[in-house]
Amino acid sequence: MNEKTMMKNAGKTKGLHYEEPLLWEYSQGGNCGVDWPQAEGREPRTGVPERGKIGLPSLSEPEVLRHYVRMSTWNYSIDHGFFPLGSCTMKHNPRLNEKTARLPGFAHIHPLQPESTVQGALELMYELQSWLSELTGLPGACLSPSAGAHGELAGMMTIRRAHEQQGNIAKRRVILTPDSSHGTNPATAVMCGFEVRSISTSETGGRLGVEEFKEALYRTDPMGGDVAGMMVTNPNTCGLFERDIQKIADLLHEAGGYFYCDGANFNALVGKVRPGDFGVDVMHFNLHKTFSTPHGGGGPGSGPICCSEELSRYMPVPTVVKEGDSYRFETAEERPDTLGTLKAFAGQFGIFVRALTYMKSMGADGLKQVAEDAVLNANYLLSLLKDDYHAPFEGPCMHECLLTDKVQKEFDVKTLDIAKTLIEYGYHPMTVYFPLVLHGTMLIEPTETESKAELDAFVATMKEIAAQAAGENGHDKLHAMPLSSPRRRLDEVKAARNPILKYVD
Numbered sequence: 362m363n364e365k366t367m368m369k370n371a372g373k374t375k376g377l378h379y380e381e382p383l384l385w386e387y388s389q390g391g392n393c394g395v396d397w398p399q400a401e402g403r404e405p406r407t408g409v410p411e412r413g414k415i416g417l418p419s420l421s422e423p424e425v426l427r428h429y430v431r432m433s434t435w436n437y438s439i440d441h442g443f444f445p446l447g448s449c450t451m452k453h454n455p456r457l458n459e460k461t462a463r464l465p466g467f468a469h470i471h472p473l474q475p476e477s478t479v480q481g482a483l484e485l486m487y488e489l490q491s492w493l494s495e496l497t498g499l500p501g502a503c504l505s506p507s508a509g510a511h512g513e514l515a516g517m518m519t520i521r522r523a524h525e526q527q528g529n530i531a532k533r534r535v536i537l538t539p540d541s542s543h544g545t546n547p548a549t550a551v552m553c554g555f556e557v558r559s560i561s562t563s564e565t566g567g568r569l570g571v572e573e574f575k576e577a578l579y580r581t582d583p584m585g586g587d588v589a590g591m592m593v594t595n596p597n598t599c600g601l602f603e604r605d606i607q608k609i610a611d612l613l614h615e616a617g618g619y620f621y622c623d624g625a626n627f628n629a630l631v632g633k634v635r636p637g638d639f640g641v642d643v644m645h646f647n648l649h650k651t652f653s654t655p656h657g658g659g660g661p662g663s664g665p666i667c668c669s670e671e672l673s674r675y676m677p678v679p680t681v682v683k684e685g686d687s688y689r690f691e692t693a694e695e696r697p698d699t700l701g702t703l704k705a706f707a708g709q710f711g712i713f714v715r716a717l718t719y720m721k722s723m724g725a726d727g728l729k730q731v732a733e734d735a736v737l738n739a740n741y742l743l744s745l746l747k748d749d750y751h752a753p754f755e756g757p758c759m760h761e762c763l764l765t766d767k768v769q770k771e772f773d774v775k776t777l778d779i780a781k782t783l784i785e786y787g788y789h790p791m792t793v794y795f796p797l798v799l800h801g802t803m804l805i806e807p808t809e810t811e812s813k814a815e816l817d818a819f820v821a822t823m824k825e826i827a828a829q830a831a832g833e834n835g836h837d838k839l840h841a842m843p844l845s846s847p848r849r850r851l852d853e854v855k856a857a858r859n860p861i862l863k864y865v866d
């Protein structure tokens with residue numbers, strides 16, 4: 362490291378928290394992490410002409426290592442502290458799951474090994490399929506989708522395949538979805554070639570209304586004959602249980618449509634309610650939400666689907682089947698109605714090990730308590746914060762509590778200012794400005810793994826922020842937040858729309 366960079370660093374280090382230049386800024390040429398002997402007098406054997414310098418930074422191994430480790434300390438994770446990101450179920454990931462996933466018999470196998478040599482792994486997948494089917498009341502299970510959104514794609518392709526095989530795809534063009542749905546729902550429907558018909562929930566207290574549903578179902582065909590299905594999250598993204606879901610599912614089924622349930626919010630129901638019992642035909646899970654496998658930072662996720670007996674023949678291959686005492690993958694030849702494969706091999710195996718470890722260590726009673734405690738924690742927050750922040754919906758919530766900035770807006774303090782102030786006080790902000798059905802929403806999902814003490818500390822901070830907003834010069838104070846983070850307020854929209862991806866010296 363040259364003197365210039367060193368001084369720059371010293372000036373910007375707070376305690377042991379480093380400002381961190383780019384690798385290129387550290388580089389002064391000449392350093393190298395490895396000692397290659399000069400290949401003298403040898404002709405290159407690859408047939409590729411010798412390369413000139415391509416301008417990579419030259420640094421030693423410890424310099425590179427420190428750079429990345431320092432950068433990693435800028436990240437926030439569930440292992441640092443409370444992470445109340447609504448709809449994301451940021452719960453503790455038990456280390457037991459990591460231990461089992463690292464067992465050599467699981468960690469060192471290869472997807473191209475003969476099935477006879479990986480019977481234990483196949484048994485594990487079979488058991489995971491069985492647990493998911495048991496928890497949902499939906500007998501078909503396919504583990505291969507790589508994330509929640511990929512599971513949605515798998516589920517909607519299953520529905521499309523069913524209509525195709527039944528000769529109805531030309532007339533069934535429409536997917537119904539409430540306006541509170543996660544963006545991936547309408548996006549998936551469009552990717553599958555459907556037209557999206559959105560149902561407003563603003564007049565029905567954040568829930569789907571039967572009359573509004575009927576209006577959408579019969580809008581262009583009195584029998585609903587142009588509707589292929591619906592995509593609904595239950596509980597929905599306002600944190601509310603859809604009370605009329607059974608009635609709505611019956612109406613949809615009478616009209617010949619299929620019910621896709623976005624299962625991202627399954628943490629509120631697991632062990633308590635089987636979605637198959639309220640009319641779901643196919644749904645996905647986020648193993649990385651409900652079943653405690655790590656997520657955030659882009660992966661690896663895992664989004665298996667479960668479906669009804671009727672739809673099972675159309676879902677993707679492979680699935681694991683049991684024959685006598687042995688296990689194997691079911692092939693497309695055996696199930697000719699399948700829509701085919703979604704990806705290479707059978708899914709995120711390491712995540713399956715973690716999820717099944719979690720299920721077995723919790724047990725059926727433990728999973729039920731997960732849902733109960735997750736809902737209890739969210740209601741605890743709602744009850745303590747609803748006098749300081751606007752709570753738009755009457756009554757208790759499910760696993761996440763929805764607030765808005767309506768009260769603070771009077772003082773020119775908005776949801777964004779509240780979120781940025783939370784960073785100053787050591788909390789990852791909640792989900793902001795989602796769902797889109799109301800202005801300035803804050804969606805807080807504490808999950809069951811936070812203690813009462815942690816929740817009380819968060820409530821105290823939120824109350825303090827509300828008091829500051831209402832106090833003297835509240836808006837000036839909160840508009841300046843955060844004060845101590847390495848970066849303060851970034852123009853995130855500009856960064857996404859106009860990214861500068863090239864380093865300019």
Ligand SMILES: *Cc1c(COP(=O)(O)O)cnc(C)c1O
Nearest residue numbers: 448508509510543545623625662
């Ligand atoms: C997280 C989430 C998804 C998408 O899941 P990914 O694993 O991030 O692809 C879909 N719907 C809802 C409601 C979610 O919360």
